[in-house]
Amino acid sequence: MSDGNSPMQRPPLLSLSGVHTHIGQYHILQGVDLDIPEGQLTMLLGRNGAGKTTTMRTIMGLWQASRGEIRFGGEPLNGVATPDIARRGISYVPENMGIFGALTVQENMHLAARSGPMDTARLDWLFEVFPALKKFWKSPAGSLSGGQKQMLAIARAVIEPSRLLLIDEPTKGLAPAIVSALTSAILQLKSFGATILMVEQNFAMARAVGDTVAVMDDGRIVHRGLMADLAADKALQERLLGLSMDMHQ
Numbered sequence: 001m002s003d004g005n006s007p008m009q010r011p012p013l014l015s016l017s018g019v020h021t022h023i024g025q026y027h028i029l030q031g032v033d034l035d036i037p038e039g040q041l042t043m044l045l046g047r048n049g050a051g052k053t054t055t056m057r058t059i060m061g062l063w064q065a066s067r068g069e070i071r072f073g074g075e076p077l078n079g080v081a082t083p084d085i086a087r088r089g090i091s092y093v094p095e096n097m098g099i100f101g102a103l104t105v106q107e108n109m110h111l112a113a114r115s116g117p118m119d120t121a122r123l124d125w126l127f128e129v130f131p132a133l134k135k136f137w138k139s140p141a142g143s144l145s146g147g148q149k150q151m152l153a154i155a156r157a158v159i160e161p162s163r164l165l166l167i168d169e170p171t172k173g174l175a176p177a178i179v180s181a182l183t184s185a186i187l188q189l190k191s192f193g194a195t196i197l198m199v200e201q202n203f204a205m206a207r208a209v210g211d212t213v214a215v216m217d218d219g220r221i222v223h224r225g226l227m228a229d230l231a232a233d234k235a236l237q238e239r240l241l242g243l244s245m246d247m248h249q
């Protein structure tokens with residue numbers, strides 16, 4: 001990008017340099033270089049098994065990087081324990097969402113508020129972004145639809161102010177109408193200046209919310225650029241992503 005004021009040219013909020021991760025005997029991440037610019041949504045795309053979830057888990061300290069460097073806000077993250085990484089301001093919404101089905105929406109939110117009672121102003125803001133949470137506040141989380149559960153999972157991750165939000169495949173298994181409600185919620189989060197790294201297989205969602213994009217293959221980043229440029233280039237999509245993305249939604 002040529003614009004000298006571009007956010008891509010400010011120091012990244014999070015950077016991975018030459019990161020390798022082994023899981024048991026398997027060498028999964030093989031030198032990941034990835035920058036997450038502040039105030040933007042970075043899409044992490046790639047075929048199944050490319051290493052996207054492993055990248056998120058490595059950032060969170062759930063897998064240890066065996067080589068390379070991870071820096072957050074200029075500070076090294078290697079070797080920092082997961083709860084401390086969360087305390088430094090990285091929130092993670094894993095693919096399985098990690099919500100408690102037997103507890104109410106309110107109780108789920110309460111458990112996520114680490115610093116004590118939930119801040120009312122922040123809760124009002126969350127109800128604005130995710131209106132379903134207000135409607136089902138006293139209902140068991142297990143009775144919510146798939147899309148509402150996903151919204152609860154994201155709301156839990158942002159009940160405490162965080163500096164970076166990692167979201168793994170939020171649209172997985174959701175009907176198209178729900179995907180569009182979730183897309184609106186993510187756009188609203190962005191409008192409040194959130195910095196997000198998101199893994200997604202639904203290309204329509206990726207195109208609608210992504211600012212920058214990184215594509216993984218075989219444990220490495222093989223493409224970086226603007227989401228709009230990838231969205232406009234069918235041949236590049238085909239080459240990088242093959243048929244793994246759902247282009248038709």
Ligand SMILES: Nc1ncnc2c1ncn2[C@@H]1O[C@H](COP(=O)(O)OP(=O)(O)OP(=O)(O)O)[C@@H](O)[C@H]1O
Binds near residue numbers: 046
């Ligand atoms: N616990 C584990 N033990 C062994 N191998 C694993 C483990 N977790 C992931 N892998 C392997 O690591 C590779 C990358 O997996 P990862 O889940 O990071 O991929 P992904 O890009 O997120 O794919 P998907 O879209 O299928 O979730 C895959 O080959 C996977 O089989």
